Amino acid sequence: MIDPEIGFTSDVIKDSNRFVGRTELLRNCIKSLNTPLSLIGIYGKRGVGKSSLARQVQQIAIGNTRSLINAGLEYEIPQSQRKYLTVYYQCDSMIENTEELIRRLLNDQNEEDGLLRLVPNEGKEIVEFERADELSGGVDLKVVNWGAKGVESSKYAKVVENDVVQTFRNFVNAIVTHQVKKKMKREGLLIILDEFDVIKNKSGIGSLIKSLSSDTVKFAVCGIGDDLFELITDHGSVERLLEEGSLHVEPMPTFESQEIIYRAEKLFRGEIEFNESVVSEIANISQGYPYLVQLIGKECVHKANELRLKLVDDHVFGQVKIDISSGKAFPTLERQYLRAIGQSEDRKKLLYILASQDEDRTMFDTEVGKLVLKKARRDADDLEIKNIDQLLPRLIDQTFGPALRKVPDMKGYYEFVNPVFRVYCQLRHL
Ligand SMILES: Nc1ncnc2c1ncn2[C@@H]1O[C@H](COP(=O)(O)OP(=O)(O)O)[C@@H](O)[C@H]1O
Numbered sequence: 049m050i051d052p053e054i055g056f057t058s059d060v061i062k063d064s065n066r067f068v069g070r071t072e073l074l075r076n077c078i079k080s081l082n083t084p085l086s087l088i089g090i091y092g093k094r095g096v097g098k099s100s101l102a103r104q105v106q107q108i109a110i111g112n113t114r115s116l117i118n119a120g121l122e123y124e125i126p127q128s129q130r131k132y133l134t135v136y137y138q139c140d141s142m143i144e145n146t147e148e149l150i151r152r153l154l155n156d157q158n159e160e161d162g163l164l165r166l167v168p169n170e171g172k173e174i175v176e177f178e179r180a181d182e183l184s185g186g187v188d189l190k191v192v193n194w195g196a197k198g199v200e201s202s203k204y205a206k207v208v209e210n211d212v213v214q215t216f217r218n219f220v221n222a223i224v225t226h227q228v229k230k231k232m233k234r235e236g237l238l239i240i241l242d243e244f245d246v247i248k249n250k251s252g253i254g255s256l257i258k259s260l261s262s263d264t265v266k267f268a269v270c271g272i273g274d275d276l277f278e279l280i281t282d283h284g285s286v287e288r289l290l291e292e293g294s295l296h297v298e299p300m301p302t303f304e305s306q307e308i309i310y311r312a313e314k315l316f317r318g319e320i321e322f323n324e325s326v327v328s329e330i331a332n333i334s335q336g337y338p339y340l341v342q343l344i345g346k347e348c349v350h351k352a353n354e355l356r357l358k359l360v361d362d363h364v365f366g367q368v369k370i371d372i373s374s375g376k377a378f379p380t381l382e383r384q385y386l387r388a389i390g391q392s393e394d395r396k397k398l399l400y401i402l403a404s405q406d407e408d409r410t411m412f413d414t415e416v417g418k419l420v421l422k423k424a425r426r427d428a429d430d431l432e433i434k435n436i437d438q439l440l441p442r443l444i445d446q447t448f449g450p451a452l453r454k455v456p457d458m459k460g461y462y463e464f465v466n467p468v469f470r471v472y473c474q475l476r477h478l
């Protein structure tokens with residue numbers, strides 16, 4: 049039996065040996081990490097690989113250049129690469145506003161990624177550690193013992209009652225002085241905020257980031273958005289900071305999706321192999337979403353195990369396709385699917401029509417992915433689906449997903465909330 053997880057994962061990619069492609073984006077990462085004053089903004093659709101890229105930014109920042117070497121970018125690494133200590137925080141939708149975000153950062157006790165771990169404090173024991181992979185060249189700090197006293201007792205970083213912003217500044221300054229400069233002899237502190245888009249009210253955050261950014265403190269924000277300005281609301285204040293570090297993560301080109309499978313074959317060390325035709329087909333049907341490549345790859349290994357084979361050929365893949373199109377392969381996506389269609393055969397057909405509507409590439413770039421209801425009506429007519437107006441509401445209803453949302457300011461336009469789900473709706477009709 050071969051463990052599919054050796055080669056494939058549906059988790060965020062932390063290990064740079066599993067990270068595939070994204071050469072241009074990585075090139076921009078090195079540039080902006082080596083620019084003393086700039087903000088890094090990572091944006092794109094759900095499931096395209098933003099968090100995985102953000103984790104590579106973290107790796108590069110601590111001096112692990114493996115992903116760069118794998119991407120053939122070794123020559124782009126400056127002799128005196130700027131190195132950082134890093135903080136990584138994943139936001140969630142319970143965070144109402146900027147102040148709440150700062151409060152969360154101040155209290156995050158994550159021992160490998162949290163800000164608090166770096167605040168110099170008596171009794172706290174911090175050790176160097178290497179992130180994720182064996183070949184890593186970089187080290188970061190992690191806490192092995194929080195010490196007996198709370199942070200309040202720190203003689204290096206003063207907590208200011210009722211003023212989280214000032215406390216945050218004090219913490220950051222203490223970290224830069226004692227940990228970044230003195231202890232680790234680095235150039236700066238990098239604070240990465242993932243899922244930044246879910247913070248409800250982001251007003252004031254741009255100017256706060258701007259006032260804190262310096263040649264020793266850099267921020268990276270990562271989240272869903274068609275453009276960076278959608279991600280950062282009061283962008284006026286950070287516009288200039290963003291000139292270098294804007295990273296738009298788009299669906300992967302087909303050859304990079306294929307590369308995920310070739311990389312997996314390497315990780316399996318020849319224990320299992322894929323036929324070239326299968327590799328191409330997986331890359332094609334995944335439509336640039338690495339998450340689906342990983343999921344389908346995993347399924348192929350499961351199936352090969354089941355059939356006691358070491359080669360995923362057209363026959364094995366044929367079986368996998370049957371499992372996918374019958375809804376057996378991916379339970380999480382299937383649950384979403386069933387919830388959206390709500391036992392209506394007609395709605396199932398409508399969802400398929402919507403999911404496979406040609407993306408009109410003659411329109412502006414940002415319009416790719418938008419669906420036109422009028423066009424769907426015509427197709428539905430041809431298939432004799434009745435009452436679109438009764439079928440549609442469930443698809444945009446919060447309680448059932450929602451699968452779709454209206455595109456603001458564009459009458460009659462919809463889009464899939466989750467593009468991976470859109471592709472799944474097509475795969476159900478393989
Ligand atoms: N560069 C990559 N190489 C290989 N797999 C990737 C890559 N980027 C993303 N993935 C896969 O796709 C999944 C979704 O990526 P993730 O970074 O979580 O996307 P996002 O944050 O945009 O939703 C990951 O769990 C991982 O399995």
Ligand SMILES: [Mg+2]
Nearest residue numbers: 098099100243
């Ligand atoms: Mg993410």
